[in-house]
Amino acid sequence: MGILSGNPKEEPMHYGEVFGTWLFLTTVKGLISGYQTSLNHTGDEDLKKLIEEFIELGKQESKQIEELLKENGIGLPPTPPDRPKACLEDIPVGARFQDIEIAAALTRDITAGLLSCSSVMGQSIREDIALMFGQFHIQTAALGAKVLRLNKEKGWLLPPPLHHFKSEDC
Numbered sequence: 001m002g003i004l005s006g007n008p009k010e011e012p013m014h015y016g017e018v019f020g021t022w023l024f025l026t027t028v029k030g031l032i033s034g035y036q037t038s039l040n041h042t043g044d045e046d047l048k049k050l051i052e053e054f055i056e057l058g059k060q061e062s063k064q065i066e067e068l069l070k071e072n073g074i075g076l077p078p079t080p081p082d083r084p085k086a087c088l089e090d091i092p093v094g095a096r097f098q099d100i101e102i103a104a105a106l107t108r109d110i111t112a113g114l115l116s117c118s119s120v121m122g123q124s125i126r127e128d129i130a131l132m133f134g135q136f137h138i139q140t141a142a143l144g145a146k147v148l149r150l151n152k153e154k155g156w157l158l159p160p161p162l163h164h165f166k167s168e169d170c
Contacts, residue, residue, distance in 0.1 A: 016124075020116075022069065024120060041088065043088055050106070065132075110140060114137060
C-alpha cells in the first residue's frame with residue numbers, strides 16, 4: 001500500500017492544502033472582525049441577525065481549521081481582537097456604512113467564500129480536508145440564499161440588466 005492509502009488524518013498535507021487552509025483561516029478571521037464592526041453600523045434587525053450568523057459560521061469554521069492545522073504541526077495566523085460594540089447613533093452619518101452596502105458586501109463575501117471552498121476541495125488529496133471544505137461550501141451556499149432573500153425583501157438587490165431575448169424567426 002502507498003503512503004496515501006490509509007487513514008486520511010495520518011496522511012501528510014501537501015503544500016497546496018497547507019496554503020489553502022491557512023489562507024482560508026486568515027481570511028475568515030479577518031472577516032469575523034469586519035462583521036463585528038458591521039454590526040455597529042447596521043440599523044436593520046434582520047440584517048443584524050444575518051451578520052451574527054456569518055460571525056457564528058466563521059467561528060465554527062475557524063475552530064475546525066485550527067484543529068486541523070495544529071494536528072499537522074502548522075503555525076496559526078494571528079487572530080484579530082474582538083471588536084467592541086458601539087451605538088449606531090454614535091457613528092456620524094457620513095462615516096456609517098449603510099445597510100444596503102453591508103448587504104452587498106455579504107453577497108461579495110459569499111461569492112468569494114464559495115470559490116475558496118471549491119478551490120481547496122479541488123486541490124485536496126486528503127478526503128477529510130475535501131469533505132470539510134465541502135461542508136463549508138454547503139453552509140456558505142445556504143447562508144447565501146438567506147442573503148439573497150433578504151436583499152429581495154428589503155429592495156436592496158441591484159440586478160444587472162435583464163436580458164429578454166425573443167427570436168424573430170419563431
